[in-house]
Amino acid sequence: MNSRFRCVLCTVESDSHLWNLVYLHKLLEEYGACVRNLGTCTPIGAVTRALREDRPDLLVVSSVNGHGFHGARVLLSALRSDGLAVPCVVGGKLTTAVSDDDRVRRDLLAAGYLDVFTGDDAIDRFRVLLDFGIAQGFSSWHAEPAVATPWDGEQITTPEVR
Ligand code: B12
Numbered sequence: 001m002n003s004r005f006r007c008v009l010c011t012v013e014s015d016s017h018l019w020n021l022v023y024l025h026k027l028l029e030e031y032g033a034c035v036r037n038l039g040t041c042t043p044i045g046a047v048t049r050a051l052r053e054d055r056p057d058l059l060v061v062s063s064v065n066g067h068g069f070h071g072a073r074v075l076l077s078a079l080r081s082d083g084l085a086v087p088c089v090v091g092g093k094l095t096t097a098v099s100d101d102d103r104v105r106r107d108l109l110a111a112g113y114l115d116v117f118t119g120d121d122a123i124d125r126f127r128v129l130l131d132f133g134i135a136q137g138f139s140s141w142h143a144e145p146a147v148a149t150p151w152d153g154e155q156i157t158t159p160e161v162r
Contacts, residue, residue: 006057
């Protein structure tokens, strides 16, 4: 079968969770993708190599161990410094607190991710992106703007104890 798009799937270097990758691999195949799944604890060098070799339409980064926010930023800056420009999306459980999700989304969109998928509706929203990307190309996607919660950016001060 001819694939409808090429996709590289990875996680961050710290993350040894596997089934999130298996799930996404099968989901992407359901959409007709040819998937190169780089497996757990993906070394950044393996991602850069795969992007050079495959020239994929989409890079999907998945992390659930709570360190994905940091790892996803490190990965994207490595791709940038290697001059690799590919639409990248990231999702899963990217920190250890669900209350961080809006801030994480805002920061990762600002860093250059095409979209960020966390929370219970992550897969439903990802399916919308896949339908759009197949029809119009992933680069044309515009993510919903991130919600700025009133407490984000507030300086937390604690009274001095004498
Ligand atoms: C199995 C498991 C492990 C196994 C992993 C074995 C393996 N090789 O896979 C072991 C025991 C090794 C493990 C270790 C750890 N784990 Co663990 N683990 C789990 C567990 C029980 C199930 C994960 C799983 O397989 N889920 C099935 C897959 C299909 O679902 P999923 O991972 O949630 O992915 C879904 C979504 O997140 C989403 N998604 C994920 N990525 C992406 C990306 C995109 C683009 C999109 C759209 C969607 C998406 O789609 C998937 C399908 O719905 C979860 C708890 C749980 N019930 O979820 C904890 C959990 C993920 N682990 C957790 C933690 C903290 C750890 C450790 C740090 C524990 C420790 N202190 O050592 C280590 C980290 C190891 C490491 N270096 O990464 C936490 C993460 C907390 C957080 N992020 O806030 C969890 C949530 C447990 C908890 N409630 O605290 N773990």
